[in-house]
Amino acid sequence: MSRAEAERQGRRGESLAAWYLWLTGWRILARRQRIGAGEVDIVARKGRTVAFVEVKWRATARALDEAIDARRLRRVARAAEALVPRFAKPGDDVQIDVILLAPGHWPRHMANVWQP
Structure with missing residues (x-):
């Protein structure tokens, strides 16, 4: 897959x-927030909870199992920390969430996945 195609899939x-x-009841506050060396894909609010959400899209559900790791979560957490104010x-x-997506499968929303 070319870089441009991967970018299109990621945006989708x-x-x-x-x-x-x-x-599911969340209000989207912002998308694609870049700060320093990190980026947060979506910032959302539900009641008194603000979630900084990392989104991963893969061609197969099996590939989702390896889509997120501690290094990626650290980058999101650093960006989220700067964006909290x-x-x-x-x-x-405030929490860090992950949403995993693959064609033909329901989104897998994992809430509060990062504990510093």
Whole structure:
């Protein structure tokens, strides 16, 4: 797969993840927030919880099992830490979530996956 095709698939996955979050009661605050060496794909709020969401799209469900690792989560956590003042209010809970997507499968939403 070319870099351009991978980029298109990634953006499509982020759009699907945003729809999924919205349909399950989350409000999308921002998408593709880049800061320093990291990036957060989606920032969403549900009640008093703000989630910084990493989205992974793979061609097969089997490939999703290896799509996320501690190194990637650390990068997202560093970016989220820098973005918290912009999106969270005092008293909000903040978490790092992951949404895994593959064709023909329901999104797999894993909440609060990072514990520093």
